[in-house]
Amino acid sequence: MNDDDLGHEHEGATPQExxxxxxxxxxxGELPPGDRAALEARLAADTQAAARVAAYRAQKAALQALCAGERAGPDAPNAHDAAPAVLVLRARAPWWWRAGVAAAWVCVGAGLTAAVMALAPRLAPDLAPGVIARIETSESPEAFARRADVAYAVYSPEQRHPVEVGAADEAHLIAWLSKRLGKPLTAPSLAEYGYALVGGRLLPGNRGPAAQFMYENDAGERLTLYVGSSRADRDAVRLLRDGNRRTFYWSTDRTGYALSGPQTEPKLREIAFDVCGALGGKPGQW
Structure with a gap:
Protein backbone atom coordinates (compact mmCIF):
# COMPACT_ATOMS: atom_id res chain seq x y z
CA MET A 1 0.00 0.00 0.00
CA ASN A 2 1.40 3.43 -0.98
CA ASP A 3 0.64 6.94 0.27
CA ASP A 4 -1.93 7.50 -2.49
CA ASP A 5 -3.79 4.37 -1.43
CA LEU A 6 -3.88 5.65 2.14
CA GLY A 7 -5.25 8.96 0.91
CA HIS A 8 -8.08 7.25 -0.99
CA GLU A 9 -8.90 5.13 2.04
CA HIS A 10 -9.31 8.21 4.20
CA GLU A 11 -11.71 10.00 1.83
CA GLY A 12 -15.17 10.00 3.37
CA ALA A 13 -13.98 8.20 6.51
CA THR A 14 -15.03 9.28 9.98
CA PRO A 15 -12.30 10.62 12.32
CA GLN A 16 -12.44 7.37 14.30
CA GLU A 17 -12.11 5.22 11.17
CA GLY A 29 5.22 -0.01 8.61
CA GLU A 30 3.34 1.81 5.83
CA LEU A 31 3.40 5.38 7.18
CA PRO A 32 5.78 7.97 5.71
CA PRO A 33 8.69 8.87 8.06
CA GLY A 34 7.17 12.24 9.01
CA ASP A 35 3.76 10.78 9.85
CA ARG A 36 5.35 7.88 11.72
CA ALA A 37 7.43 10.22 13.92
CA ALA A 38 4.37 12.33 14.70
CA LEU A 39 2.33 9.26 15.59
CA GLU A 40 5.09 7.87 17.82
CA ALA A 41 5.07 11.14 19.74
CA ARG A 42 1.31 10.88 20.16
CA LEU A 43 1.49 7.28 21.35
CA ALA A 44 3.89 8.32 24.10
CA ALA A 45 1.12 10.44 25.61
CA ASP A 46 -2.02 8.53 24.53
CA THR A 47 -2.30 5.28 26.52
CA GLN A 48 -5.52 4.21 24.76
CA ALA A 49 -3.94 4.49 21.31
CA ALA A 50 -0.79 2.77 22.55
CA ALA A 51 -2.89 -0.12 23.90
CA ARG A 52 -4.62 -0.47 20.52
CA VAL A 53 -1.23 -0.59 18.75
CA ALA A 54 -0.04 -3.26 21.20
CA ALA A 55 -3.18 -5.31 20.49
CA TYR A 56 -2.69 -4.95 16.72
CA ARG A 57 0.92 -6.10 17.03
CA ALA A 58 -0.01 -9.09 19.19
CA GLN A 59 -2.73 -10.10 16.71
CA LYS A 60 -0.31 -9.77 13.79
CA ALA A 61 2.34 -11.87 15.58
CA ALA A 62 -0.23 -14.56 16.41
CA LEU A 63 -1.44 -14.75 12.81
CA GLN A 64 2.14 -14.93 11.54
CA ALA A 65 2.88 -17.78 13.96
CA LEU A 66 -0.32 -19.57 12.89
CA CYS A 67 0.66 -19.41 9.23
CA ALA A 68 4.37 -20.15 9.73
CA GLY A 69 3.95 -23.85 9.04
CA GLU A 70 2.28 -23.22 5.69
CA ARG A 71 5.07 -20.87 4.60
CA ALA A 72 7.65 -23.54 5.45
CA GLY A 73 6.45 -25.69 2.52
CA PRO A 74 5.34 -29.31 2.18
CA ASP A 75 8.91 -30.70 2.34
CA ALA A 76 9.80 -29.00 5.64
CA PRO A 77 10.11 -31.09 8.84
CA ASN A 78 6.76 -31.65 10.55
CA ALA A 79 5.01 -30.09 7.56
CA HIS A 80 2.03 -32.35 8.16
CA ASP A 81 1.47 -30.46 11.44
CA ALA A 82 1.43 -27.08 9.70
CA ALA A 83 -1.58 -24.82 10.05
CA PRO A 84 -3.84 -24.63 6.97
CA ALA A 85 -3.54 -21.63 4.65
CA VAL A 86 -7.25 -20.88 4.98
CA LEU A 87 -8.30 -19.08 8.18
CA VAL A 88 -11.86 -18.98 9.45
CA LEU A 89 -12.57 -15.60 11.05
CA ARG A 90 -15.18 -15.19 13.76
CA ALA A 91 -16.53 -12.07 15.41
CA ARG A 92 -15.28 -13.13 18.85
CA ALA A 93 -11.50 -13.05 19.26
CA PRO A 94 -10.08 -16.59 19.76
CA TRP A 95 -8.45 -17.55 23.06
CA TRP A 96 -4.93 -17.56 21.62
CA TRP A 97 -5.34 -13.94 20.49
CA ARG A 98 -6.60 -12.88 23.92
CA ALA A 99 -3.83 -14.89 25.57
CA GLY A 100 -1.22 -13.31 23.30
CA VAL A 101 -2.40 -9.79 24.16
CA ALA A 102 -2.46 -10.63 27.86
CA ALA A 103 1.02 -12.18 27.69
CA ALA A 104 2.34 -9.07 25.94
CA TRP A 105 0.96 -6.86 28.70
CA VAL A 106 2.39 -9.23 31.33
CA CYS A 107 5.87 -8.65 29.87
CA VAL A 108 5.32 -4.89 29.54
CA GLY A 109 4.08 -4.65 33.13
CA ALA A 110 7.02 -6.65 34.47
CA GLY A 111 9.47 -4.43 32.58
CA LEU A 112 7.87 -1.21 33.80
CA THR A 113 7.87 -2.49 37.38
CA ALA A 114 11.56 -3.35 37.23
CA ALA A 115 12.40 0.02 35.68
CA VAL A 116 10.47 2.02 38.29
CA MET A 117 11.96 0.06 41.19
CA ALA A 118 15.47 0.61 39.80
CA LEU A 119 15.05 4.34 39.10
CA ALA A 120 12.87 5.38 42.05
CA PRO A 121 15.71 5.75 44.59
CA ARG A 122 17.61 8.08 42.25
CA LEU A 123 14.63 10.08 40.96
CA ALA A 124 12.92 10.66 44.32
CA PRO A 125 14.92 9.39 47.31
CA ASP A 126 12.36 10.55 49.86
CA LEU A 127 9.43 8.89 48.08
CA ALA A 128 11.14 5.76 46.79
CA PRO A 129 10.28 3.48 49.78
CA GLY A 130 6.57 4.30 49.46
CA VAL A 131 6.60 3.83 45.69
CA ILE A 132 8.34 0.47 45.98
CA ALA A 133 5.94 -0.68 48.71
CA ARG A 134 2.93 0.13 46.52
CA ILE A 135 4.47 -1.72 43.58
CA GLU A 136 5.16 -4.83 45.68
CA THR A 137 1.60 -4.95 46.99
CA SER A 138 -0.07 -4.18 43.66
CA GLU A 139 -0.79 -7.79 42.67
CA SER A 140 -3.72 -9.52 44.32
CA PRO A 141 -3.88 -13.34 44.64
CA GLU A 142 -6.45 -13.40 41.82
CA ALA A 143 -4.13 -11.36 39.57
CA PHE A 144 -1.39 -13.90 40.34
CA ALA A 145 -3.76 -16.69 39.30
CA ARG A 146 -4.66 -14.89 36.06
CA ARG A 147 -0.95 -14.55 35.27
CA ALA A 148 -0.60 -18.31 35.74
CA ASP A 149 -3.71 -18.97 33.62
CA VAL A 150 -2.28 -16.86 30.76
CA ALA A 151 1.03 -18.72 30.96
CA TYR A 152 -0.85 -22.04 30.77
CA ALA A 153 -2.93 -20.87 27.80
CA VAL A 154 0.17 -19.67 25.94
CA TYR A 155 2.57 -22.59 26.53
CA SER A 156 0.46 -25.74 27.03
CA PRO A 157 -0.50 -26.01 23.30
CA GLU A 158 3.19 -25.87 22.24
CA GLN A 159 4.33 -29.11 20.63
CA ARG A 160 7.97 -28.45 19.72
CA HIS A 161 8.98 -25.98 22.46
CA PRO A 162 6.66 -26.40 25.44
CA VAL A 163 9.52 -25.90 27.96
CA GLU A 164 13.01 -24.37 28.12
CA VAL A 165 14.62 -27.25 30.02
CA GLY A 166 13.30 -30.78 29.67
CA ALA A 167 12.67 -33.36 32.39
CA ALA A 168 15.81 -35.24 31.33
CA ASP A 169 17.76 -32.39 33.00
CA GLU A 170 15.44 -32.12 36.02
CA ALA A 171 18.28 -31.58 38.50
CA HIS A 172 19.63 -28.68 36.45
CA LEU A 173 16.11 -27.30 35.94
CA ILE A 174 15.38 -27.24 39.67
CA ALA A 175 18.76 -25.73 40.55
CA TRP A 176 18.45 -23.05 37.84
CA LEU A 177 14.93 -21.96 38.72
CA SER A 178 15.67 -22.06 42.46
CA LYS A 179 18.64 -19.74 41.93
CA ARG A 180 16.65 -17.32 39.78
CA LEU A 181 13.72 -17.14 42.22
CA GLY A 182 16.01 -17.02 45.25
CA LYS A 183 14.30 -19.91 47.07
CA PRO A 184 14.43 -23.72 46.97
CA LEU A 185 11.90 -25.12 44.50
CA THR A 186 10.52 -28.58 43.98
CA ALA A 187 8.67 -30.16 41.06
CA PRO A 188 6.23 -32.46 42.89
CA SER A 189 5.52 -35.87 41.41
CA LEU A 190 2.08 -36.35 39.84
CA ALA A 191 2.75 -39.95 38.79
CA GLU A 192 -0.16 -41.29 40.84
CA TYR A 193 -2.48 -39.16 38.70
CA GLY A 194 -0.86 -40.35 35.47
CA TYR A 195 1.13 -37.19 34.78
CA ALA A 196 4.88 -37.06 34.09
CA LEU A 197 7.08 -33.96 34.23
CA VAL A 198 7.77 -32.47 30.78
CA GLY A 199 10.13 -29.76 32.05
CA GLY A 200 9.93 -26.10 32.95
CA ARG A 201 10.73 -22.52 32.05
CA LEU A 202 11.51 -19.11 33.55
CA LEU A 203 8.81 -16.42 33.25
CA PRO A 204 8.42 -12.77 34.33
CA GLY A 205 6.37 -12.26 37.49
CA ASN A 206 4.95 -9.12 39.08
CA ARG A 207 7.49 -9.18 41.92
CA GLY A 208 10.43 -10.78 40.10
CA PRO A 209 11.08 -14.04 38.23
CA ALA A 210 8.48 -16.82 38.18
CA ALA A 211 8.73 -20.48 37.24
CA GLN A 212 6.43 -22.81 35.33
CA PHE A 213 6.59 -26.61 35.57
CA MET A 214 4.67 -28.57 32.93
CA TYR A 215 3.22 -32.09 33.22
CA GLU A 216 1.60 -34.36 30.62
CA ASN A 217 -0.36 -37.63 30.70
CA ASP A 218 -0.56 -40.42 28.13
CA ALA A 219 -3.56 -38.74 26.45
CA GLY A 220 -1.52 -35.59 25.81
CA GLU A 221 -3.37 -33.49 28.39
CA ARG A 222 -1.19 -31.01 30.22
CA LEU A 223 -1.10 -29.33 33.63
CA THR A 224 1.19 -26.50 34.70
CA LEU A 225 2.39 -25.45 38.14
CA TYR A 226 3.23 -21.73 38.28
CA VAL A 227 5.44 -20.53 41.15
CA GLY A 228 6.30 -16.98 42.20
CA SER A 229 6.83 -14.69 45.17
CA SER A 230 3.92 -13.76 47.42
CA ARG A 231 3.61 -11.23 50.25
CA ALA A 232 1.20 -13.56 52.05
CA ASP A 233 2.64 -16.12 54.44
CA ARG A 234 -0.34 -18.38 53.86
CA ASP A 235 -3.47 -18.14 51.68
CA ALA A 236 -6.27 -20.67 51.32
CA VAL A 237 -6.65 -22.66 48.11
CA ARG A 238 -9.00 -20.82 45.73
CA LEU A 239 -10.33 -21.39 42.23
CA LEU A 240 -10.17 -19.26 39.08
CA ARG A 241 -12.32 -20.23 36.07
CA ASP A 242 -11.69 -19.03 32.51
CA GLY A 243 -13.55 -20.82 29.73
CA ASN A 244 -12.72 -24.53 29.94
CA ARG A 245 -9.56 -23.82 31.95
CA ARG A 246 -9.31 -24.04 35.73
CA THR A 247 -6.61 -22.68 38.05
CA PHE A 248 -6.34 -23.51 41.76
CA TYR A 249 -4.04 -21.06 43.56
CA TRP A 250 -2.68 -20.53 47.08
CA SER A 251 0.32 -19.23 49.05
CA THR A 252 2.64 -21.00 51.46
CA ASP A 253 5.65 -19.43 53.22
CA ARG A 254 5.52 -16.29 51.04
CA THR A 255 5.51 -18.35 47.86
CA GLY A 256 2.54 -18.33 45.49
CA TYR A 257 1.47 -21.46 43.62
CA ALA A 258 -1.10 -21.96 40.85
CA LEU A 259 -2.04 -25.29 39.27
CA SER A 260 -3.73 -24.85 35.87
CA GLY A 261 -5.32 -27.35 33.54
CA PRO A 262 -8.36 -28.39 31.48
CA GLN A 263 -9.29 -31.09 33.99
CA THR A 264 -12.78 -31.42 35.40
CA GLU A 265 -13.00 -29.31 38.51
CA PRO A 266 -13.21 -32.06 41.19
CA LYS A 267 -10.23 -33.96 39.70
CA LEU A 268 -8.03 -30.87 39.41
CA ARG A 269 -9.04 -29.85 42.94
CA GLU A 270 -7.87 -33.23 44.25
CA ILE A 271 -4.50 -32.81 42.49
CA ALA A 272 -4.16 -29.22 43.73
CA PHE A 273 -4.76 -30.18 47.35
CA ASP A 274 -2.22 -32.99 47.05
CA VAL A 275 0.35 -30.59 45.54
CA CYS A 276 -0.40 -27.99 48.21
CA GLY A 277 0.33 -30.55 50.93
CA ALA A 278 3.47 -31.78 49.19
CA LEU A 279 4.80 -28.21 49.05
CA GLY A 280 4.29 -27.48 52.75
CA GLY A 281 0.65 -26.43 52.81
CA LYS A 282 -1.61 -27.26 55.75
CA PRO A 283 -5.10 -28.81 55.71
CA GLY A 284 -6.45 -25.53 57.13
CA GLN A 285 -5.72 -23.92 53.75
CA TRP A 286 -8.13 -26.32 52.06
Whole structure:
Protein backbone atom coordinates (compact mmCIF):
# COMPACT_ATOMS: atom_id res chain seq x y z
CA MET A 1 0.00 0.00 0.00
CA ASN A 2 1.40 3.43 -0.98
CA ASP A 3 0.64 6.94 0.27
CA ASP A 4 -1.93 7.50 -2.49
CA ASP A 5 -3.79 4.37 -1.43
CA LEU A 6 -3.88 5.65 2.14
CA GLY A 7 -5.25 8.96 0.91
CA HIS A 8 -8.08 7.25 -0.99
CA GLU A 9 -8.90 5.13 2.04
CA HIS A 10 -9.31 8.21 4.20
CA GLU A 11 -11.71 10.00 1.83
CA GLY A 12 -15.17 10.00 3.37
CA ALA A 13 -13.98 8.20 6.51
CA THR A 14 -15.03 9.28 9.98
CA PRO A 15 -12.30 10.62 12.32
CA GLN A 16 -12.44 7.37 14.30
CA GLU A 17 -12.11 5.22 11.17
CA UNK A 18 -9.25 7.41 9.96
CA UNK A 19 -7.45 7.07 13.28
CA UNK A 20 -7.86 3.27 13.28
CA UNK A 21 -6.62 3.10 9.68
CA UNK A 22 -3.56 5.17 10.57
CA UNK A 23 -2.73 2.94 13.55
CA UNK A 24 -3.00 -0.12 11.32
CA UNK A 25 -0.68 1.46 8.76
CA UNK A 26 1.74 2.30 11.58
CA UNK A 27 1.85 -1.34 12.76
CA UNK A 28 2.40 -2.53 9.16
CA GLY A 29 5.22 -0.01 8.61
CA GLU A 30 3.34 1.81 5.83
CA LEU A 31 3.40 5.38 7.18
CA PRO A 32 5.78 7.97 5.71
CA PRO A 33 8.69 8.87 8.06
CA GLY A 34 7.17 12.24 9.01
CA ASP A 35 3.76 10.78 9.85
CA ARG A 36 5.35 7.88 11.72
CA ALA A 37 7.43 10.22 13.92
CA ALA A 38 4.37 12.33 14.70
CA LEU A 39 2.33 9.26 15.59
CA GLU A 40 5.09 7.87 17.82
CA ALA A 41 5.07 11.14 19.74
CA ARG A 42 1.31 10.88 20.16
CA LEU A 43 1.49 7.28 21.35
CA ALA A 44 3.89 8.32 24.10
CA ALA A 45 1.12 10.44 25.61
CA ASP A 46 -2.02 8.53 24.53
CA THR A 47 -2.30 5.28 26.52
CA GLN A 48 -5.52 4.21 24.76
CA ALA A 49 -3.94 4.49 21.31
CA ALA A 50 -0.79 2.77 22.55
CA ALA A 51 -2.89 -0.12 23.90
CA ARG A 52 -4.62 -0.47 20.52
CA VAL A 53 -1.23 -0.59 18.75
CA ALA A 54 -0.04 -3.26 21.20
CA ALA A 55 -3.18 -5.31 20.49
CA TYR A 56 -2.69 -4.95 16.72
CA ARG A 57 0.92 -6.10 17.03
CA ALA A 58 -0.01 -9.09 19.19
CA GLN A 59 -2.73 -10.10 16.71
CA LYS A 60 -0.31 -9.77 13.79
CA ALA A 61 2.34 -11.87 15.58
CA ALA A 62 -0.23 -14.56 16.41
CA LEU A 63 -1.44 -14.75 12.81
CA GLN A 64 2.14 -14.93 11.54
CA ALA A 65 2.88 -17.78 13.96
CA LEU A 66 -0.32 -19.57 12.89
CA CYS A 67 0.66 -19.41 9.23
CA ALA A 68 4.37 -20.15 9.73
CA GLY A 69 3.95 -23.85 9.04
CA GLU A 70 2.28 -23.22 5.69
CA ARG A 71 5.07 -20.87 4.60
CA ALA A 72 7.65 -23.54 5.45
CA GLY A 73 6.45 -25.69 2.52
CA PRO A 74 5.34 -29.31 2.18
CA ASP A 75 8.91 -30.70 2.34
CA ALA A 76 9.80 -29.00 5.64
CA PRO A 77 10.11 -31.09 8.84
CA ASN A 78 6.76 -31.65 10.55
CA ALA A 79 5.01 -30.09 7.56
CA HIS A 80 2.03 -32.35 8.16
CA ASP A 81 1.47 -30.46 11.44
CA ALA A 82 1.43 -27.08 9.70
CA ALA A 83 -1.58 -24.82 10.05
CA PRO A 84 -3.84 -24.63 6.97
CA ALA A 85 -3.54 -21.63 4.65
CA VAL A 86 -7.25 -20.88 4.98
CA LEU A 87 -8.30 -19.08 8.18
CA VAL A 88 -11.86 -18.98 9.45
CA LEU A 89 -12.57 -15.60 11.05
CA ARG A 90 -15.18 -15.19 13.76
CA ALA A 91 -16.53 -12.07 15.41
CA ARG A 92 -15.28 -13.13 18.85
CA ALA A 93 -11.50 -13.05 19.26
CA PRO A 94 -10.08 -16.59 19.76
CA TRP A 95 -8.45 -17.55 23.06
CA TRP A 96 -4.93 -17.56 21.62
CA TRP A 97 -5.34 -13.94 20.49
CA ARG A 98 -6.60 -12.88 23.92
CA ALA A 99 -3.83 -14.89 25.57
CA GLY A 100 -1.22 -13.31 23.30
CA VAL A 101 -2.40 -9.79 24.16
CA ALA A 102 -2.46 -10.63 27.86
CA ALA A 103 1.02 -12.18 27.69
CA ALA A 104 2.34 -9.07 25.94
CA TRP A 105 0.96 -6.86 28.70
CA VAL A 106 2.39 -9.23 31.33
CA CYS A 107 5.87 -8.65 29.87
CA VAL A 108 5.32 -4.89 29.54
CA GLY A 109 4.08 -4.65 33.13
CA ALA A 110 7.02 -6.65 34.47
CA GLY A 111 9.47 -4.43 32.58
CA LEU A 112 7.87 -1.21 33.80
CA THR A 113 7.87 -2.49 37.38
CA ALA A 114 11.56 -3.35 37.23
CA ALA A 115 12.40 0.02 35.68
CA VAL A 116 10.47 2.02 38.29
CA MET A 117 11.96 0.06 41.19
CA ALA A 118 15.47 0.61 39.80
CA LEU A 119 15.05 4.34 39.10
CA ALA A 120 12.87 5.38 42.05
CA PRO A 121 15.71 5.75 44.59
CA ARG A 122 17.61 8.08 42.25
CA LEU A 123 14.63 10.08 40.96
CA ALA A 124 12.92 10.66 44.32
CA PRO A 125 14.92 9.39 47.31
CA ASP A 126 12.36 10.55 49.86
CA LEU A 127 9.43 8.89 48.08
CA ALA A 128 11.14 5.76 46.79
CA PRO A 129 10.28 3.48 49.78
CA GLY A 130 6.57 4.30 49.46
CA VAL A 131 6.60 3.83 45.69
CA ILE A 132 8.34 0.47 45.98
CA ALA A 133 5.94 -0.68 48.71
CA ARG A 134 2.93 0.13 46.52
CA ILE A 135 4.47 -1.72 43.58
CA GLU A 136 5.16 -4.83 45.68
CA THR A 137 1.60 -4.95 46.99
CA SER A 138 -0.07 -4.18 43.66
CA GLU A 139 -0.79 -7.79 42.67
CA SER A 140 -3.72 -9.52 44.32
CA PRO A 141 -3.88 -13.34 44.64
CA GLU A 142 -6.45 -13.40 41.82
CA ALA A 143 -4.13 -11.36 39.57
CA PHE A 144 -1.39 -13.90 40.34
CA ALA A 145 -3.76 -16.69 39.30
CA ARG A 146 -4.66 -14.89 36.06
CA ARG A 147 -0.95 -14.55 35.27
CA ALA A 148 -0.60 -18.31 35.74
CA ASP A 149 -3.71 -18.97 33.62
CA VAL A 150 -2.28 -16.86 30.76
CA ALA A 151 1.03 -18.72 30.96
CA TYR A 152 -0.85 -22.04 30.77
CA ALA A 153 -2.93 -20.87 27.80
CA VAL A 154 0.17 -19.67 25.94
CA TYR A 155 2.57 -22.59 26.53
CA SER A 156 0.46 -25.74 27.03
CA PRO A 157 -0.50 -26.01 23.30
CA GLU A 158 3.19 -25.87 22.24
CA GLN A 159 4.33 -29.11 20.63
CA ARG A 160 7.97 -28.45 19.72
CA HIS A 161 8.98 -25.98 22.46
CA PRO A 162 6.66 -26.40 25.44
CA VAL A 163 9.52 -25.90 27.96
CA GLU A 164 13.01 -24.37 28.12
CA VAL A 165 14.62 -27.25 30.02
CA GLY A 166 13.30 -30.78 29.67
CA ALA A 167 12.67 -33.36 32.39
CA ALA A 168 15.81 -35.24 31.33
CA ASP A 169 17.76 -32.39 33.00
CA GLU A 170 15.44 -32.12 36.02
CA ALA A 171 18.28 -31.58 38.50
CA HIS A 172 19.63 -28.68 36.45
CA LEU A 173 16.11 -27.30 35.94
CA ILE A 174 15.38 -27.24 39.67
CA ALA A 175 18.76 -25.73 40.55
CA TRP A 176 18.45 -23.05 37.84
CA LEU A 177 14.93 -21.96 38.72
CA SER A 178 15.67 -22.06 42.46
CA LYS A 179 18.64 -19.74 41.93
CA ARG A 180 16.65 -17.32 39.78
CA LEU A 181 13.72 -17.14 42.22
CA GLY A 182 16.01 -17.02 45.25
CA LYS A 183 14.30 -19.91 47.07
CA PRO A 184 14.43 -23.72 46.97
CA LEU A 185 11.90 -25.12 44.50
CA THR A 186 10.52 -28.58 43.98
CA ALA A 187 8.67 -30.16 41.06
CA PRO A 188 6.23 -32.46 42.89
CA SER A 189 5.52 -35.87 41.41
CA LEU A 190 2.08 -36.35 39.84
CA ALA A 191 2.75 -39.95 38.79
CA GLU A 192 -0.16 -41.29 40.84
CA TYR A 193 -2.48 -39.16 38.70
CA GLY A 194 -0.86 -40.35 35.47
CA TYR A 195 1.13 -37.19 34.78
CA ALA A 196 4.88 -37.06 34.09
CA LEU A 197 7.08 -33.96 34.23
CA VAL A 198 7.77 -32.47 30.78
CA GLY A 199 10.13 -29.76 32.05
CA GLY A 200 9.93 -26.10 32.95
CA ARG A 201 10.73 -22.52 32.05
CA LEU A 202 11.51 -19.11 33.55
CA LEU A 203 8.81 -16.42 33.25
CA PRO A 204 8.42 -12.77 34.33
CA GLY A 205 6.37 -12.26 37.49
CA ASN A 206 4.95 -9.12 39.08
CA ARG A 207 7.49 -9.18 41.92
CA GLY A 208 10.43 -10.78 40.10
CA PRO A 209 11.08 -14.04 38.23
CA ALA A 210 8.48 -16.82 38.18
CA ALA A 211 8.73 -20.48 37.24
CA GLN A 212 6.43 -22.81 35.33
CA PHE A 213 6.59 -26.61 35.57
CA MET A 214 4.67 -28.57 32.93
CA TYR A 215 3.22 -32.09 33.22
CA GLU A 216 1.60 -34.36 30.62
CA ASN A 217 -0.36 -37.63 30.70
CA ASP A 218 -0.56 -40.42 28.13
CA ALA A 219 -3.56 -38.74 26.45
CA GLY A 220 -1.52 -35.59 25.81
CA GLU A 221 -3.37 -33.49 28.39
CA ARG A 222 -1.19 -31.01 30.22
CA LEU A 223 -1.10 -29.33 33.63
CA THR A 224 1.19 -26.50 34.70
CA LEU A 225 2.39 -25.45 38.14
CA TYR A 226 3.23 -21.73 38.28
CA VAL A 227 5.44 -20.53 41.15
CA GLY A 228 6.30 -16.98 42.20
CA SER A 229 6.83 -14.69 45.17
CA SER A 230 3.92 -13.76 47.42
CA ARG A 231 3.61 -11.23 50.25
CA ALA A 232 1.20 -13.56 52.05
CA ASP A 233 2.64 -16.12 54.44
CA ARG A 234 -0.34 -18.38 53.86
CA ASP A 235 -3.47 -18.14 51.68
CA ALA A 236 -6.27 -20.67 51.32
CA VAL A 237 -6.65 -22.66 48.11
CA ARG A 238 -9.00 -20.82 45.73
CA LEU A 239 -10.33 -21.39 42.23
CA LEU A 240 -10.17 -19.26 39.08
CA ARG A 241 -12.32 -20.23 36.07
CA ASP A 242 -11.69 -19.03 32.51
CA GLY A 243 -13.55 -20.82 29.73
CA ASN A 244 -12.72 -24.53 29.94
CA ARG A 245 -9.56 -23.82 31.95
CA ARG A 246 -9.31 -24.04 35.73
CA THR A 247 -6.61 -22.68 38.05
CA PHE A 248 -6.34 -23.51 41.76
CA TYR A 249 -4.04 -21.06 43.56
CA TRP A 250 -2.68 -20.53 47.08
CA SER A 251 0.32 -19.23 49.05
CA THR A 252 2.64 -21.00 51.46
CA ASP A 253 5.65 -19.43 53.22
CA ARG A 254 5.52 -16.29 51.04
CA THR A 255 5.51 -18.35 47.86
CA GLY A 256 2.54 -18.33 45.49
CA TYR A 257 1.47 -21.46 43.62
CA ALA A 258 -1.10 -21.96 40.85
CA LEU A 259 -2.04 -25.29 39.27
CA SER A 260 -3.73 -24.85 35.87
CA GLY A 261 -5.32 -27.35 33.54
CA PRO A 262 -8.36 -28.39 31.48
CA GLN A 263 -9.29 -31.09 33.99
CA THR A 264 -12.78 -31.42 35.40
CA GLU A 265 -13.00 -29.31 38.51
CA PRO A 266 -13.21 -32.06 41.19
CA LYS A 267 -10.23 -33.96 39.70
CA LEU A 268 -8.03 -30.87 39.41
CA ARG A 269 -9.04 -29.85 42.94
CA GLU A 270 -7.87 -33.23 44.25
CA ILE A 271 -4.50 -32.81 42.49
CA ALA A 272 -4.16 -29.22 43.73
CA PHE A 273 -4.76 -30.18 47.35
CA ASP A 274 -2.22 -32.99 47.05
CA VAL A 275 0.35 -30.59 45.54
CA CYS A 276 -0.40 -27.99 48.21
CA GLY A 277 0.33 -30.55 50.93
CA ALA A 278 3.47 -31.78 49.19
CA LEU A 279 4.80 -28.21 49.05
CA GLY A 280 4.29 -27.48 52.75
CA GLY A 281 0.65 -26.43 52.81
CA LYS A 282 -1.61 -27.26 55.75
CA PRO A 283 -5.10 -28.81 55.71
CA GLY A 284 -6.45 -25.53 57.13
CA GLN A 285 -5.72 -23.92 53.75
CA TRP A 286 -8.13 -26.32 52.06
Missing amino acids: EAISMLGAFVD
